[in-house]
Amino acid sequence: MTITSSDAVSFFTAQLRFRTDVADVHAAMASGTPGFTLLDSRGALAWTQGRIPGALHLPTADIARRGVDSLDPSLPVVTYCWGPGCDGATRAALAVAELGYEVKEMIGGIEYWIREGFGVETDDGVVRRPADPLTSPTAGITCDC
Template sequence: MTNTSSDAVSYFTAQLEFRTDVADVHTALESGAPGFTLLDSRGDAAWAQGRIPGALHLPTAEIARRGAALLDPAPPVVTYCWGPGCDGATRAALAVAKLGYRVKEMIGGIEYWIREGFGVETDDGVARRPADPLTSPVAGITCDC
C-alpha cells in the first residue's frame, strides 16, 4: 500500500465535495429549503415511470443545449439517474459542470431512493414502497451513519 493518510484525507474530502447520498438528499428536500436543484437526467420513459418529487427533468443529452435556460446558477445542482449500475448521473454532472455550475452526484440513484422507502412521484401521485432491509433499517428510514 503506497498511499498516506494525507492522500486518504484528500481523496475522501473530494468524494464528499462532489457526491451525496439519497438519505441526505431526502432530508434536505423534507426540510423545505434543500439549497440545491435536484436534476433527474433520465429519459422521458423513465421520468414517466417515476421520479423523485420536486426533481427537474433534464435528460443528459439535453443538458448542454437546455441547461442554461432551465438551471438557476445560484444553488448547486444534484444529479441522479437509475442507480449504481449506471453512470448517467456522472455524465449529467459532468455536463452541468461544463456549463459552469456547482454540481454533485447523488449516489445510488432512484434505485436506492426507492429501496430506502422514499416516495416516488408519477402522474397518478406519490407512491412509497417499504424499505428494503438490505439497504435500510426496517425500523426507520435512517442508516445512522
C-alpha cells in the same frame, strides 16, 4: 505504490465534496428549502415511470443545450439517474459542471431512493414501497452513519 493517509484524506474529502446520498437529499427535499436543484438526468420514459418529487427533468443529452435556461445559477445542482450500475448521473454532473455550475452526484440514484422507502412521483400521484432491509434500516429514520 504506497497510499498514504494524506492521499486517503484527499480522496475521501473529494468524494464528500462532489457526492451526496439519497438520505441526505431526502432530508433536504423534505425540509421544503433544499438549497439545490435536484436534476433527473434520465430519458422521458424513465421520468414517466417514476421520479423523485420536486426533481427537474433534464436528460443528460439536453443539458448542454437547455441547462442554462433550465437551471438557477444561484443554486447548486444534484444529479441522479437509475442507480449504482449506471454512470448517467456522473455524465450529467460533468455536463452541468461544464456549464459552470456547482454540482454533486447523488449516489444510489432512484433505485436506492426507492429501496430506502422514499416516495416516487408518477402521473397518478406519489407511491412508496417499504424500505428494503438490505439497504436501509427498517426500525429507524437513519442508519446513524
